[in-house]
Amino acid sequence: MDITRSVQDLYERFPFPPDPVTQTPPPGWNWRWSWSFAHSFCLGRRPRHEDIRILDAGCGTGVGTEYLAYQNPRATVTAIDLSAASLAVARQRCEKFSNVELAQMTLLDVGQLEGGFDFINCVGVLHHLEDPVAGLRALADKLAPGGLMHLFVYGELGRWEIRLMQEAIRLLRAESGSLENGLRIGRELFNTLPESNRLVQAERERWVLENRDDACFVDMYVQVQEICYTIPTLFELIDHSGLTFMGFSNPNFWSTERLLGRAPWLVEQADSLDMRTRLRLIELLDPSVSHYEFFLGRPPLAMTQWTDTRLLDALAHRSPYLKPWPAQQLFDHEYEVVNLSETEVAFLDGCNGRRSVGALLADHPLPEGLADVRKMLRHFMLQLDLDLQAPAEAH
Template sequence: MSDPQTVSNAVAKLYDTYPFPPEPILDEPPPGYNWRWNWLAAYSFCTGRKPPKQDIRILDAGCGSGVGTEYLVHLNPQAQVVGIDLSSGTLEVAKERCQRSGADRVEFHHLSLYDVEQLRGEFDLINCVGVLHHLPDPIRGIQALAKKLAPGGLMHIFVYGELGRWEIRLMQKAIALLQNEKRGDYPDGVHVGRKIFASLPENNRLLKREKERWSMENQRDECFADMYVHPQEIDYNIDTLFELIDASGLEFIGFSNPSFWNLERLLGKAPELIERAEELSKRQNYRLIELLDPEVTHYEFFLGRPPITKADWSNDNALLSAIPELNPCIDGFPSKCVFNYDYQIINFSETEFEFLQKCDGNSTVAEILVEIQLGLDGVRTLMQQQLLILTPA
């Protein structure tokens, strides 16, 4: 299936048959948050400061059934959001989802990523989750999106990783072989795949991986079909990922799960190896980490279009004159025990808690420290944990 139009038609047919993601439609805003979709939190993560404006334009490129689109509208109350997708059936679900939850600052277009230039203007934030790896030509796709990113804008991307999806790829190929001439009949593919899993011995590697990692979500046929009978998938490793990124012409800002890409967690007991790794380039370090921990099922990262000004808070005076406020993606405050932006539990000391309570978006760090004996090192600790968003003086 090498013809791009044939591939696109097959992908559209899959999602017309099984709209994805199959999250329930609610008559209220969706629960919780994904900080990568919150402009304040994402911009601060990428630059270390509060964005200069919040009345932005956001593109959800390959919006599917609108799960991410809905969050983008509700988490960014001043933004105008546009969603595009290849599947008309899935778009209908997205429209209903957003209508029902009151996500009314959004417009949808039945459009391929390749044709995104047909949309007016540029976008400050482009979200492209789970899409590029399903394109016949991902490089053409990312280049088309890059042209629509405004100067100073951010792009959040999610693509599959080959190392952690090895068993999935084997299962995809097995289903395709057994389907034979029925390939493209997606309900039949789901039926065949479920029959295989039901028949495999308990100690089979594919079955064990499915049970330990995927079986809960794959109870739904939409998820099973997206994973095992998709007609088009390209999986990446660090080397091929950066070929894609370099082709975009944009700046790689960083992975949005930085704790995974920390070599200390793997080789911390061997400081001489950590020292050797310091001789490697950043990309070689990333490659080393995924080779040592081949659980990488996907890559999540931010790209940006220069000029992107990153704040430098190493200067004490700059930090003292900044205005801090709480990261909007924190759950449980005001309490000394909260979920942070990444849903990890954080416990505050009494002094940290008092400082955070004073972060009202009006007072400077210096003014708060007159009352609270936290010190600049304490403030920097809160910053490193993404608990604060700072506005420079």
Template sequence: MQEAIAILQGNQRGDYRDGVKVGRDLFASLPENNRLVKREKERWSWENQRDECFADMYVHPQEIDYNTKTLFELIDASGLEFVGFSNSRYWDIERLVGKNSELMERAKGLSQRRLYRLIEVLDPEITHYEFFLTRPPLAKVDWSDDNTLLAAIPELSPCMNGWPSKSIFDYDYQVVQLSEIEFAFLQACDGNETATIGEILQRVELGIEELRSLIKRQLILLTTG
């Protein structure tokens, strides 16, 4: 839509009032089943009632439609290191093709960036990117090693909502139902500063796979002991 507005504005490009008028006229004129119209109504119609918001999204001269390929080109040019997307559930290929083991196996052979691009083209509903960057080099810990994991110091994620309760919201505002043993382990992590996972597991009989599930769901954060 941004490009269509710019084309129709011609020499008036940069005139925000004119751009908003052209854009609104376009949305009003296009067929109801047009993909751009449906997307606007489903995702942005409430915010874009204000002309300022509409202009910021569709008329801004610096507005660029990125995909993961161009996003990583921008990140590489910055000299910073990509850490990860904040909405990790969206970037999980299993939610899209997890029912097909052959496709999942093929996906395992892809680089992380190619996998991101695959997810994006299979589910193009994403409207923006939220991610973390750091100055290199970033020290990374391999928590797949049990001994390293047991020596780590756990703490509760500050992104949980509703704690302390067995029914909480995670970092992505998804409801999480905790088992009795999971709740007990998280209680032991609440306010913890020195006890390692190994020491806590001596008091709370949580299995290693249940522990890894808490980590994967980002309910606890780990620091090397």
């Protein structure tokens, strides 16, 4: 069987992810699948249009597709996958939305779909292709100018134990062994190896909860095709796409401060390195990186820099995920608790997309002024738009 057929066969028999289908909206908010958040994160300001076209490439059972449809109600979402069984579940999950279309096809053939897409999501897929470069190039060709792509691929360093177990199962399963046989062998290995075993410990510490489900266990350990990356090979892949790297969508992990904050001179030295060398340094110092999640963009990509003058003129929109609203204690976009003062609540309450930051501050003076506004921006509590009526800032 060729690689694509083997991968298809795996996901026909074990559709992924195995999350139950519900009639209620998806839980919480995932900003990476919101066009206005992705745009604000990558380019500093809200997008001009929300009636965009989204592609979910390799949608599986549609867990991500559901967020894309729910969080971008004015967009149309096309979701494709190789596996008919996965698509059948995705169809059930997304039937409550009128803006989703599903199709069984390989992402290598996306060129056959009409037109371009403004936002492409491809999570957990490219690393299962025989030739991820060809897959990424096919997707890149469908990304509209000014469009953004969100990708997730596996990291080699943090999957070291997983890859050893995959190989061990392969040896015991032999070529002709079924996936079910591989599943049985894998489960038995984890039951048999000593508690102190490094592979067992990694499983217990990081993965055991999700791997209770057979589909997750097979996806992780009985996998038939997986190419993992390090920072150097990841950027080789990205360079082949011809797109621009816009940043990791888990930026906290990639902060030198997180690792070296107790030695400011080392932070300074690390931050003076060029971006790729700095990222490599971070993964060498914290090799727990099991995946890379990031945005790419197709030029033109104008980044808005919010100098103080420009920030005062910006139109402010309160983020739609702040619920229930109004409240002084909230979860931010990464589900961290944030406590707001009464004035901050009043300020955010006024962020209706029609008033400027300066006007809002005049009505609701915050103790640290723009510094407090920047803090709210870091917590994704508001989004900014250029006020095209405001006098242009002198350069």
